[in-house]
Amino acid sequence: MALYASGEDYLEAILVLQRKMGAVRSVDLSRHMNFSKPSISNAVGLLKKGGFLEVDGNGSLLLTDLGREVAEQIYERHQFFTRQLIAAGVDEKLAEEDACKIEHAISEESFRKWKAELEG
Amino acid sequence: MALYASGEDYLEAILVLQRKMGAVRSVDLSRHMNFSKPSISNAVGLLKKGGFLEVDGNGSLLLTDLGREVAEQIYERHQFFTRQLIAAGVDEKLAEEDACKIEHAISEESFRKWKAELEG
DNA sequence: CCTTTTTGTTAGCTTACACTAACCTTTGGG
DNA sequence: CCCAAAGGTTAGTGTAAGCTAACAAAAAGG
Numbered sequence: 001m002a003l004y005a006s007g008e009d010y011l012e013a014i015l016v017l018q019r020k021m022g023a024v025r026s027v028d029l030s031r032h033m034n035f036s037k038p039s040i041s042n043a044v045g046l047l048k049k050g051g052f053l054e055v056d057g058n059g060s061l062l063l064t065d066l067g068r069e070v071a072e073q074i075y076e077r078h079q080f081f082t083r084q085l086i087a088a089g090v091d092e093k094l095a096e097e098d099a100c101k102i103e104h105a106i107s108e109e110s111f112r113k114w115k116a117e118l119e120g
Numbered sequence: 121m122a123l124y125a126s127g128e129d130y131l132e133a134i135l136v137l138q139r140k141m142g143a144v145r146s147v148d149l150s151r152h153m154n155f156s157k158p159s160i161s162n163a164v165g166l167l168k169k170g171g172f173l174e175v176d177g178n179g180s181l182l183l184t185d186l187g188r189e190v191a192e193q194i195y196e197r198h199q200f201f202t203r204q205l206i207a208a209g210v211d212e213k214l215a216e217e218d219a220c221k222i223e224h225a226i227s228e229e230s231f232r233k234w235k236a237e238l239e240g
Numbered sequence: 241c242c243t244t245t246t247t248g249t250t251a252g253c254t255t256a257c258a259c260t261a262a263c264c265t266t267t268g269g270g
Numbered sequence: 271c272c273c274a275a276a277g278g279t280t281a282g283t284g285t286a287a288g289c290t291a292a293c294a295a296a297a298a299g300g
């Protein structure tokens with residue numbers, strides 16, 4: 001079960017929301033990501049099928065170990081690129097936006113090495 | 121006429137091939153990018169319609185001023201990210217691959233500032 | 241000069257990923 | 271207790287961007 005950019009985004013958003021508000025339901029994700037309920041429903045179904053998350057009796061989305069690992073990796077990239085861009089003088093909003101796209105484009109190997117080089 | 125990541129890639133590839141071999145036809149692009157002839161044909165049609173390139177009597181693809189400008193912008197990003205990753209110890213092949221994806225993900229403003237910060 | 245190869249296009253398929261419209265549940269206040 | 275709101279799903283749509291199969295036209299060479 002392959003994971004695409006969009007799936008990574010969902011996992012990252014779940015992680016962020018979990019940290020911010022504890023339990024996370026589909027509707028929270030829908031509001032946070034500005035995606036329609038059906039889009040979320042579909043994505044959650046795929047992520048569940050892929051073993052990245054589970055849904056409990058209350059409708060709360062729970063990351064599996066695998067899902068959490070992916071989410072944390074992506075979130076680390078997000079923070080790194082955001083920091084770098086802000087340090088370069090980019091305003092926070094744009095830095096976040098661009099980081100959000102770059103984070104899916106780079107391989108783990110390149111990210112590790114680049115981060116070590118720039119923030120070592 | 122909006123330009124997407126794929127369109128940027130085609131323009132960049134045309135620029136690179138022009139520099140390497142002079143005239144560039146669709147079939148050269150097809151071989152270089154490992155895309156089927158119909159995919160190229162379709163993309164070239166869209167880029168033509170968008171005013172990014174023209175096709176002369178020999179089937180050579182000619183970038184318009186607009187097309188060249190975009191191509192050069194993207195190529196500059198490509199080189200920047202490739203350099204950065206190689207400097208961080210990433211091997212050339214992976215650096216190229218990742219640069220090729222990152223180059224479409226970053227905004228012009230962020231790129232300019234980041235490049236100035238890191239290489240300025 | 242005719243045949244084979246090269247080049248390009250047309251038509252139609254697939255997948256990822258968003259959307260709306262419409263429909264079920266469940267929940268919760270008056 | 272019932273009706274409305276909230277949460278979630280189903281079904282069907284659209285677009286970007288790749289693909290194959292099949293064909294047309296042009297070039298090349300025995």
